[in-house]
Amino acid sequence: MFENTEITSQLPDISQIEFKSIDKKYLIVLLFNFCIVAIILFVGLYFLISKNLEAHIPEYTSYLYVSVTFLLSIFLIFLVLGFYKKKYAVREKDISYKKGVLLQSITTVPFARIQHVELEEKPFSRLFKLASIKIFTAGESGGDLKVNGLPKQEAKKIKEFITHFINE
Amino acid sequence: MNNTFDFSEFSRQSSKGIIVNYFIILYKSLKSSWVLIPILLTKDKTELNLTKILLAVFAILIYILIRAILIYLNFKFKIKDNAFILKQGILNKSNISVPFEKIQHINFKQNFIQQLIKVTQVEIETAGAKTVEISIKALSRESAVALKKALFAKKQETVIVENSEPKKELLHKITFSDLLKVSISENHFKSLMLLFAFIFSGYVQVKDFLETLELDDKFDTLLEENANSLIGDLLLMIFLFVFSFIISVLISFVTTFVRHFNLQVSLENNTLEIDQGLITKQNNIIKKQKVQSIEVLTNPIKEKLGIYNVIFRQAISGKINYKKLIKVVGFNKEHINVLKDVFFINTNFTNKEKHKPDTYYKVQLFFRSFLFLAFLNGVIILISTKLFFINVILAPLLIVLVLLKYEKSYYFFNKDMLVIGAGQIATKTTYLEHFKLQHIKLKQTFFQKKKDVVNMVIQTASGKIILPCVKTKKAIEMYNFMLYKSETSTKKWM
Numbered sequence: 309m310f311e312n313t314e315i316t317s318q319l320p321d322i323s324q325i326e327f328k329s330i331d332k333k334y335l336i337v338l339l340f341n342f343c344i345v346a347i348i349l350f351v352g353l354y355f356l357i358s359k360n361l362e363a364h365i366p367e368y369t370s371y372l373y374v375s376v377t378f379l380l381s382i383f384l385i386f387l388v389l390g391f392y393k394k395k396y397a398v399r400e401k402d403i404s405y406k407k408g409v410l411l412q413s414i415t416t417v418p419f420a421r422i423q424h425v426e427l428e429e430k431p432f433s434r435l436f437k438l439a440s441i442k443i444f445t446a447g448e449s450g451g452d453l454k455v456n457g458l459p460k461q462e463a464k465k466i467k468e469f470i471t472h473f474i475n476e
Numbered sequence: 477m478n479n480t481f482d483f484s485e486f487s488r489q490s491s492k493g494i495i496v497n498y499f500i501i502l503y504k505s506l507k508s509s510w511v512l513i514p515i516l517l518t519k520d521k522t523e524l525n526l527t528k529i530l531l532a533v534f535a536i537l538i539y540i541l542i543r544a545i546l547i548y549l550n551f552k553f554k555i556k557d558n559a560f561i562l563k564q565g566i567l568n569k570s571n572i573s574v575p576f577e578k579i580q581h582i583n584f585k586q587n588f589i590q591q592l593i594k595v596t597q598v599e600i601e602t603a604g605a606k607t608v609e610i611s612i613k614a615l616s617r618e619s620a621v622a623l624k625k626a627l628f629a630k631k632q633e634t635v636i637v638e639n640s641e642p643k644k645e646l647l648h649k650i651t652f653s654d655l656l657k658v659s660i661s662e663n664h665f666k667s668l669m670l671l672f673a674f675i676f677s678g679y680v681q682v683k684d685f686l687e688t689l690e691l692d693d694k695f696d697t698l699l700e701e702n703a704n705s706l707i708g709d710l711l712l713m714i715f716l717f718v719f720s721f722i723i724s725v726l727i728s729f730v731t732t733f734v735r736h737f738n739l740q741v742s743l744e745n746n747t748l749e750i751d752q753g754l755i756t757k758q759n760n761i762i763k764k765q766k767v768q769s770i771e772v773l774t775n776p777i778k779e780k781l782g783i784y785n786v787i788f789r790q791a792i793s794g795k796i797n798y799k800k801l802i803k804v805v806g807f808n809k810e811h812i813n814v815l816k817d818v819f820f821i822n823t824n825f826t827n828k829e830k831h832k833p834d835t836y837y838k839v840q841l842f843f844r845s846f847l848f849l850a851f852l853n854g855v856i857i858l859i860s861t862k863l864f865f866i867n868v869i870l871a872p873l874l875i876v877l878v879l880l881k882y883e884k885s886y887y888f889f890n891k892d893m894l895v896i897g898a899g900q901i902a903t904k905t906t907y908l909e910h911f912k913l914q915h916i917k918l919k920q921t922f923f924q925k926k927k928d929v930v931n932m933v934i935q936t937a938s939g940k941i942i943l944p945c946v947k948t949k950k951a952i953e954m955y956n957f958m959l960y961k962s963e964t965s966t967k968k969w970m
Contacts, residue, residue, distance in 0.1 A: 319956045401963040410922045416955070417915040418963045445914040446791055446937040446970065452915055 320399070322416065327395035327406055333436040334457025335391050340432055342387060346380050386410075396455050398466055401473075403443065405455055417453050419473040421445045427467050429460070439463040443470075481622035483555040486563070488548065492593050493614035497544035499589045500613070505540070553612065555626055560600065562610055572610065578602045580766060580791065580970075582624050584759040591757065596620040600627070644749075647811060650739040654806045658785075659732040660725070661777040663902065667727035668720055736805050743818065748788075750804060760802050764819060765968060766790050768912050768938035772812060775902040782808050786815065789938035791970050820907065822892050830886040830897075836927040837945035838882045845874040877901075887943055889954055891961075894934070896941060910958045911965035912936050918951055934958070937970065 353376060357369050386409055395406045404416040426442040433439060439460045443453040458466070546566045553562045560579070562572045585597040595614040602609070615623065650658075737754035746764035751757070771787040778784065788802045807815075816825060849871065856863045881900045888895040896906045917933040924930060930951045932943040946954070962969075 319960050321952070321956055322959070323952050402959060408920075411919065412921075412925070413917055413919045415915060415917040416959055418913075418959060420963060420965075421914045421969070445935070452935070 322404065322414065325397050325399065325404070327397045327404070329392070330394050330396065330455070330457035331436075331438055331459050334433070334438055335388070337432045337436060337438065337457065338387055338391060342384060349376060349380070394457070396458075398469070403453065403455075403466070403470070405453055415453055417443055417445060419470055422470060422474055424474075425467050425470050427463055433457070441466055481619050481626075483553075483623065483626050486552040486554045488552055489612055490595055490614045490616050490619070491548070492595050493551070494544050494548045495593055496589060496595065496597075496613045497547050498541060501540045501543055502537075505536075551612075560610070560627060574600065574602055574610065576627060579627060581761055581763065582627060583761070584620060584624075586757040588755050590614065598623060644742050644744040646740070647743045647748075647814060648739070648741040648804075648807060650736065650806045654783075655733060655736065655739075657781050657783060658736070658778075658805045659729040661775065661781060661783060662728040662732060663775065664721065664724040664728055667731065668724040670731075671720075671723060671727055732805065735803075739805065741804060741811075743814075746818065748818075750802060752804075762788050762790070762802060766970060767819065768936045768969075769906055769908040769941065770815070770819060772905045772907070773902060779903075784808065784812055786812070789936075791937035816907075820893055820909065823890060828888045828890075828895065830888055831950075832886050833882075833943070833945040834927065834929045834947055836924065836929050837885070838878065840945065841878040841881060842875075845878055849874065885944070887946075891957075894941075894954075894958075896943060906941060908934065908936065908941060910961035911967060912969050913958055913962050916955060916958060918955060920948075 350373075353372060357372065361369060361372075389409045390407065393407055393409055393412070397404045401420070402416050402418045404414060406412070406414045423444045423446055426444070428440040428442055429438075430440070433456075437460045438457055440454060440456045441458060441463050445452045455463075543566075547564075550566055550569075551562075551564045553560065555561070558576045560574045560576070562570075562574075564570055564572075580601045583599040583601070585599060586595075587597070590597055590613075593614075594617070596617050598612040598615055598620050600610040600612075612623075734754045736752050739752040740750070742749045748762040748764075750760045750762065767788050768791055769789045771789065773785040773787065774783065783805075784807045785803060785805045786807055788804070790802070816823070849867070852870070853864070853867070856866070877900050881898075884897055884899045884903060886897045893907060893909045896908070898904045898906070914935045914937055916935065919931045919933060920929075924945065927945075928948050929945040930948050932946055932951050932954065934941045934943070943951075
């Protein structure tokens, strides 16, 4: 007769495993990207004001600068806070990823369900020898799990580990 | 034609395929340009003479014919090394090769034209990282069956060993009166939405045409006559309401009959075979192993009549295509029990212990309805303050809907599967086996964290399933267990 005793208490627990932080250098990459966006926004705003709005509403232009700065600084705070919340863990049979400041989430993908793994290197990240890992499962398209800011060696190791598992 | 059906060499489909291709292209071009026809008809006729128009139409028809023939000539397929190989394309040539084990299922289909000239459309569906969908438009019934056999030949070796005496038994055959019951108990609001969507999609192009008919003026005078009397307004509203209701009921009838006419479900080993359709006959074969989750749908009227609709969700790639969901209507309770026995052998459903989401879920739902109401009022202020009376009806309605939604949501968790109940007026019950999960996620907003609850999102190959507001401790327990199940399971998920 088929038997199956309860083992709930002895199961590997997701809330007990130790999560690793992503590489500190990735924060520099994030800040660098942020600076580019901020510069583009300010330059665009400057031209918009000097060419067009100055003539119509001169008394409000300074408020525009203030509000854009305010929004960007809020964004920056969440960017930095969010960076420290991004953590990952690789277990023998699955990979987990944690993130989020106000909306926190934790995702786990069992290796047995992974269709393929991608290693992605963006130009800035490459300068710091960083890479992202993208994991695809069946079903909806798009990366199901993406871990940014891994040291390239680590990312390669994870990819090989998963590929080995899939092909077994 | 040869009768041995040798698929090892490249072969074309039946030459009747030209006719099928012809009508498909014709249908597509008409579908994308039908709104132009009334506009053309009302244009000044002096500029165009009849011969010119006829010549143009003739040229288009000839072009379509040439295209149909070229498509036919360039469509070749064969079977080699346990793979189905297809060459197609007039200018953009493509060469597709599908290994047998990647084939999800093979469907036969017959639309009206195909029924007339007695050919069958064979659709080969695959799943994986990249979707390939192959549709052979015209094969004779015999060669279609032969092709299906050849494609399944390798796979069946392993299956047949388990069960040597395949017996096919009829599970469900819909009668005319059943179909009537199903149609009358459909959600008619949905049909009404369908009607509106259809009207608005063509409206912009047809607007000019309508203006030429000067309908607006006639309608305006009609309205003016009644404008001062409140009773007139009320009558008009009642009339519109009843009229659109009748129309939507009619639409429900037509769509149900067209899709599910002559529905027949039979059971063989672990496979369901479904035949249905009035104009387009559809034959689906569903293997137990391929089904990711099952949804049982009903509503208060249907429940009274003892009718349940069932949706079988299979693995999909890319976006969800609702045409691909296989829906069966008009099951009764016994049929559902048979299905449960077939699909979920180990689970005993008699004493299922239902768990409810945390009461914070109710708070969340109320907050969302409040936001919706606030937004609506914002819009109303912009239009006319007279419309505020709508709140008197809407606010209690939303409260009732929220309470109903909370009332209906529950989950049931055991060592093999998860059952999730949801719905407001209608009831939806989703059945999912743990090991079918692709990945799993816990989500928690700032406010949920304070209440110590999380949303659990289970991703399967056929879409997301969400369990809202579960106590964190319980959710982590389920999370661990479902992962354990899918990591140790030896059964194939697809």
